[in-house]
Amino acid sequence: xxxxxxxxxxxxxxxxxxxxxxxxxxxxxxxxxxxxxxxxxxxxxxxxxxxxxxxxxxxxxxxxxxxxxxxxxxxxxxxxxxxxxxxxxxxxxxxxxxxxxxxxxxxxxxxxxxxxxxxxxxxxxxxxxxxxxxxxxxxxxxxxxxxxxxxxxxxxxxxxxxxxxxxxxxxxxxxxxxxxxxxxxxxxxxxxxxxxxxxxxxxxxxxxxxxxxxxxxxxxxxxxxxxxxxxxxxxxxxxxxxxxxxxxxxxxxxxxxxxxxxxxxxxxxxxxxxxxxxxxxxxxxxxxxxxxxxxxxxxxxxxxxxxxxxxxxxxxxxxxxxxxxxxxxxxxxxxxxxxxxxxxxxxxxxxxxxxxxxxxxxxxxxxxxxxxxxxxxxxxxxxxxxxxxxxxxxxxxxxxxxxx
Numbered sequence: 001x002x003x004x005x006x007x008x009x010x011x012x013x014x015x016x017x018x019x020x021x022x023x024x025x026x027x028x029x030x031x032x033x034x035x036x037x038x039x040x041x042x043x044x045x046x047x048x049x050x051x052x053x054x055x056x057x058x059x060x061x062x063x064x065x066x067x068x069x070x071x072x073x074x075x076x077x078x079x080x081x082x083x084x085x086x087x088x089x090x091x092x093x094x095x096x097x098x099x100x101x102x103x104x105x106x107x108x109x110x111x112x113x114x115x116x117x118x119x120x121x122x123x124x125x126x127x128x129x130x131x132x133x134x135x136x137x138x139x140x141x142x143x144x145x146x147x148x149x150x151x152x153x154x155x156x157x158x159x160x161x162x163x164x165x166x167x168x169x170x171x172x173x174x175x176x177x178x179x180x181x182x183x184x185x186x187x188x189x190x191x192x193x194x195x196x197x198x199x200x201x202x203x204x205x206x207x208x209x210x211x212x213x214x215x216x217x218x219x220x221x222x223x224x225x226x227x228x229x230x231x232x233x234x235x236x237x238x239x240x241x242x243x244x245x246x247x248x249x250x251x252x253x254x255x256x257x258x259x260x261x262x263x264x265x266x267x268x269x270x271x272x273x274x275x276x277x278x279x280x281x282x283x284x285x286x287x288x289x290x291x292x293x294x295x296x297x298x299x300x301x302x303x304x305x306x307x308x309x310x311x312x313x314x315x316x317x318x319x320x321x322x323x324x325x326x327x328x329x330x331x332x333x334x335x336x337x338x339x340x341x342x343x344x345x346x347x348x349x350x351x352x353x354x355x356x357x358x359x360x361x362x363x364x365x366x367x368x369x370x371x372x373x374x375x376x377x378x379x380x381x382x383x384x385x386x387x388x389x390x391x392x393x394x395x396x397x398x399x400x401x402x403x404x
Contacts, residue, residue, distance in 0.1 A: 002044050003118065004028050008037040015040065021118050035139065061125045063161060065099055067154035070130070074147035083116055083143075098125065116143070129274060129295050136281045146281055153277050156353075160266065160360060167364045171371045178379040185386055186211075186218045197393050204393050211389040246299035254300060254327060258370050262363040264327050269356035270296050272332070276349030286313055301327055318345075 003021050006028065010016050016037065022028035025042060032039050061069070069090065076086040087107040094100040102125040109119025117135035120126045130150055137146030194212050197204060204212065218225065239245035254260045274295045278288035286309060293305040304325040311321045319337035322328060332352065339348030 003114075003122075004042050004044055005113070006032070006042040007040045008032050009040055010037055020115065021121065059098065059125065060127060061099060061102060063154045063158040065096070066127070066130065067151055067158055069099075069103075070147045070151035070154060074144050074151055077144035077147060084110055102126070127295070129278065129291050132283065132287070132291055133278065133281055136283055140282060149277055149281070153273060156273060156357065157270065160269065160357065163361065163364055164262075164266070167368050170368070171375060174372075174375050174379075178375070178382075182379075182382055182386070183218060185383075186215045187222070188219075190215045190386065190390070191219060193390050197397070200397055203396060205396075207385075208389045208393050211386065243299070247303055250298050250300035258367050262360065262367055264329070265356055265360045265363050267296055267298055267301060268328050268332055269353050269360055271301070271328075272349045272356060273353035276346045276353060279349070280346035285318065289318075298327075301325070 002023075004025070006020060008016055020028060020031060022031055028042060029039050072090060072093070073086050076089060077083075081089070084107070087103055087110060091100060091103045091107055094103055102123050105123045106116070106119045109122055110116055114122075115135070115138055117131055117138055120134060121131045133146050133150055134143065137143035190211065194215070197208075239249060254263055256263075271292050274292040275288050278291055279285065283291075289305065289309050289312065293302060293309075304327065308318075308321045308325060312318055317337075317340055319333050319340055322336055323330075323333045335348050335352045336345070339345035342348070
C-alpha cells in the first residue's frame with residue numbers, strides 16, 4: 001500500500017501537512033474526509049529506508065515485549081507526554097536490539113510526519129491487530145485507553161503462552177531422556193550381553209533375536225535413523241508450506257486426545273478476547289472478525305471463518321453462523337447471541353474469554369496429569385521388553401548349567 005504526503009484543510013480552517021497510507025488517491029480523500037479534513041495537494045511519498053526496520057532485525061516482537069511497550073506507552077500518555085517523547089523514552093529504555101530498532105523506526109517515522117499507526121505499520125515487528133487498534137485510537141482521540149487495553153490483551157496472551165510452554169517442558173524432557181536411554185541400551189549395553197550369550201552357546205528365543213536385530217541396526221545403521229528423522233522433518237516443513245497441508249495438520253491436532261481439547265479452548269479464549277478488544281474500540285464487526293482470525297493463526301479456523309465473514313457481510317447475525325465453526329464449543333455461540341440481543345457484545349466476549357482462560361488452565365492441568373503416567377507406562381514397557389529379552393536367555397543358560 002503506497003504512502004502519500006498531503007496538505008489538507010482542517011475543520012478549523014487551517015492547513016495541515018502529513019503522511020497517510022491509502023490504496024489510491026480516492027481512498028486517501030475518503031480517509032481524510034472521515035477525519036474532517038479536505039485534501040488540497042498530495043503526492044506519493046518515498047519513505048526513507050531508515051524508517052523501515054533493518055531486515056536482519058525483522059520478526060514480530062514477543063507478547064511480553066508488546067505488553068511492556070503498550071503498558072509503558074499508556075502510562076506516559078496518561079501522564080501528559082507527547083507521542084514523540086513516549087517513543088524517545090521507550091527507545092532509551094529498550095534492552096533488546098530488535099525492540100530498539102523497531103521503536104527507533106517508529107520514532108523516525110513520526111518525526112517525518114507519519115501518524116503513529118502508519119509508522120508502526122512500516123515496521124514488520126508489530127502485529128496488524130495492534131496497528132489497527134492504534135489507528136482507531138488516533139481517530140477517536142483515545143490512544144491512551146487503546147494502549148491500556150492492548151497491554152492487558154498482550155499480558156493475558158503472554159500468561160497463557162507461558163502456561164502451555166511450562167506444562168510441556170517436563171513431558172518433552174521425559175521423552176528425550178527416555179529415548180536417549182533406550183538408544184544407549186540398544187547401541188552399547190545390549191550388544192555386550194549378546195557377545196556373552198554367543199560365547200556360552202545359548203539358544204536365543206524369538207523375542208531376544210528380534211531385540212538383537214534392532215540393536216544391530218541401531219549400532220551399524222545409525223545414519224539411516226538420522227536420515228529418516230531428517231526426511232520426516234523435511235516432509236513436515238513441506239506440508240506446513242502448503243495451504244491444504246496446514247489445514248490438514250491443524251485439523252489433526254484439534255482431534256488429538258486431551259491436547260485437541262486444550263487447543264480448542266485456547267483458540268476460543270484468544271478469539272473472544274481479540275474480538276472483544278477490537279469491537280470495543282469501535283471497529284466494524286467484519287474488520288474485527290478478520291483481524292481476530294489472523295491473531296489466532298490457525299489454518300482450520302481460517303477455513304471456517306472465510307464463510308462466516310461472508311455470511312455476516314451479507315446480513316446474517318454472527319451467532320447464527322458461528323455455530324458452523326465446530327472448533328468453538330456450543331456455549332460460545334450462545335454467549336454471542338446474548339451479546340447481540342443485549343447490545344453488549346464486547347462485554348459478553350470479554351467475560352467469555354475470561355471463562356475460557358480458566359478452562360484452559362484446567363485443561364493444561366488435566367493434560368499434564370495425564371501425560372506423565374502415560375509416558376512412564378510407555379517407557380516402562382520398552383525397558384521391560386529389553387530386560388525380558390536379556391533375562392530369558394540368561395535363565396536358559398542357568399538351567400543348562402544346573403542340568404549339567
